[in-house]
Amino acid sequence: QSALTQPRSVSGSPGQSVTISCTGTSSDVGGYNFVSWYQQHPTKAPKVLIYEVTKRPSGVPNRFSGSKSGNTASLTISGLQADDEADYYCSSYANNYVVFGGGTKLTVL
Amino acid sequence: EVRLVESGGGLVQPGGSLRLSCAASGFTFSSYWMHWVRQAPGKGLVWVSRLNTEGSSTNYADSVKGRFTISRDNTKNTLYLQLNSLRAEDTAVYYCARGGPRRWDNMDVWGQGTTVTVSS
Numbered sequence: 517q518s519a520l521t522q523p524r525s526v527s528g529s530p531g532q533s534v535t536i537s538c539t540g541t542s543s544d545v546g547g548y549n550f551v552s553w554y555q556q557h558p559t560k561a562p563k564v565l566i567y568e569v570t571k572r573p574s575g576v577p578n579r580f581s582g583s584k585s586g587n588t589a590s591l592t593i594s595g596l597q598a599d600d601e602a603d604y605y606c607s608s609y610a611n612n613y614v615v616f617g618g619g620t621k622l623t624v625l
Numbered sequence: 626e627v628r629l630v631e632s633g634g635g636l637v638q639p640g641g642s643l644r645l646s647c648a649a650s651g652f653t654f655s656s657y658w659m660h661w662v663r664q665a666p667g668k669g670l671v672w673v674s675r676l677n678t679e680g681s682s683t684n685y686a687d688s689v690k691g692r693f694t695i696s697r698d699n700t701k702n703t704l705y706l707q708l709n710s711l712r713a714e715d716t717a718v719y720y721c722a723r724g725g726p727r728r729w730d731n732m733d734v735w736g737q738g739t740t741v742t743v744s745s
Contacts, residue, residue: 550730561720561735562720562722607732609728609729613684614660
């Protein structure tokens, strides 16, 4: 049950795009198409942005997109906005557990 | 409105116990897997446990296995987490989260969290 690996921080200017990676193993990310991404602003509960690798819940802007290759999933945020500054977490279904990444702090410069 | 409201957190001594509750409303609670996720101060999200719709199938993180017990009462639309043999490292905000009808569904609704502090 090791945590998925995410970069601790990323940054970008308004209007730019950033990509956050999430690396696991063949037992979690690589083995299932059940990767989710969550956004968490300070003192708030997490909010789901992406589920099942590429799907967006209603209400989530299409600036947020997900993908996966092998054991690594990615979240891309295009057209960065000030409100995108937050912590981002990936998670993956595994057979007998769920695992999160360590989180990535996105700074909008 | 779909809503999850946690309660039961507080200050407890090491080795002590606590029971957290999560009251669900606005959806058919009995049709959804449910999860507990925790977040230590200044740290990331860590999955704790999940429970199937009937309350008969559970999974736990290795760090809490044997000490925590997840359960639910579908007649009261409430999820529980019994925390025993608490340690300082269990100090965290505990969130309940709604899964889906299937065990692999993501967590799409989260409560606001309840804080557990383990300290003497």
